[in-house]
Amino acid sequence: MAVSPAGRTLALNHGGVFRKAVRSSGLSLCPWGRCAWRGNGSFLDPEVKAFLEENTEVTSSGSLTPEIRLRLLTPRCKFWWERADLWPHSDPYWAIYWPGGQALSRYLLDNPDVVRGKSVLDLGSGCGATAIAAKMSGASRILANDIDPIAGMAITLNCELNQLKPFPILTKNILDLEQDKWDLVVLGDMFYDEDLADSLHQWLKDCFWTHKTQVLIGDPGRPQFRGHSIQHQLHKVVEYSLPEPTRQENNGLTTSAVWDFQP
Numbered sequence: 001m002a003v004s005p006a007g008r009t010l011a012l013n014h015g016g017v018f019r020k021a022v023r024s025s026g027l028s029l030c031p032w033g034r035c036a037w038r039g040n041g042s043f044l045d046p047e048v049k050a051f052l053e054e055n056t057e058v059t060s061s062g063s064l065t066p067e068i069r070l071r072l073l074t075p076r077c078k079f080w081w082e083r084a085d086l087w088p089h090s091d092p093y094w095a096i097y098w099p100g101g102q103a104l105s106r107y108l109l110d111n112p113d114v115v116r117g118k119s120v121l122d123l124g125s126g127c128g129a130t131a132i133a134a135k136m137s138g139a140s141r142i143l144a145n146d147i148d149p150i151a152g153m154a155i156t157l158n159c160e161l162n163q164l165k166p167f168p169i170l171t172k173n174i175l176d177l178e179q180d181k182w183d184l185v186v187l188g189d190m191f192y193d194e195d196l197a198d199s200l201h202q203w204l205k206d207c208f209w210t211h212k213t214q215v216l217i218g219d220p221g222r223p224q225f226r227g228h229s230i231q232h233q234l235h236k237v238v239e240y241s242l243p244e245p246t247r248q249e250n251n252g253l254t255t256s257a258v259w260d261f262q263p
């Protein structure tokens, strides 16, 4: 499944729904597209819950954070192999634990002082692992934000899996909303599309200058990140060697780093 939102290529090697992701235009691929739970749908919708439980596998292996259990799409799931057009929802980015998010989560778990007692926004939360890591490390307030409402449901289930009380989840585009004050904003693997990268860069600058918010970015060296002007405002905090299963699923990626944004 390799995930290099490298440009338009979520370089996913294997079957079904992931091939569809490869053909899609990055994560700007109409997240509401075929989703029946648009907008403010309940994160606990029993129908979606049953679908997720049936079509994902609980796993804690193969990532940088074996202490976090997640419901993910694995080779033992039907839709790993199934024809992509049979998948009834928007592309399941929440069913992948991306290398950028893995590095961020590892860093927060190993350095709880970075989040303890702080308010944390996980922007583009996906499966919610980084928000979960922040919670495990003692963050006082957490918001997981993802524009895909199915991600909201997946995050709720993943909180339960880790015996955590679900934290607030926002499925609106936070980039369009008035800035709230956060001590820390974390972004895992969000720089895979040039336009999104530009919007994020501007939003993060506003966040930093308005509220002095600390910003940590996890990225495995995607071209849209390495080639973006944000590079001049980053300091590398730590770099991790990716575990073999993550490497196999992510063509050509061997490491993932955490960057501190200092505009």
Ligand SMILES: C[S@@+](CC[C@H](N)C(=O)[O-])C[C@H]1O[C@@H](n2cnc3c(N)ncnc32)[C@H](O)[C@@H]1O
Pocket: 005, 027, 028, 031, 093, 094, 096, 097, 098, 099, 100, 101, 102, 123, 124, 125, 126, 127, 128, 129, 130, 145, 146, 147, 148, 151, 172, 173, 174, 175, 187, 188, 189, 190, 192, 196
């Ligand atoms: C590559 S995934 C990363 C997920 C997670 N952070 C990780 O590292 O595993 C990117 C996620 O960002 C979400 N996303 C895309 N644009 C967004 C936006 N403007 N605001 C919030 N989430 C967004 C997608 O729905 C997707 O779940």
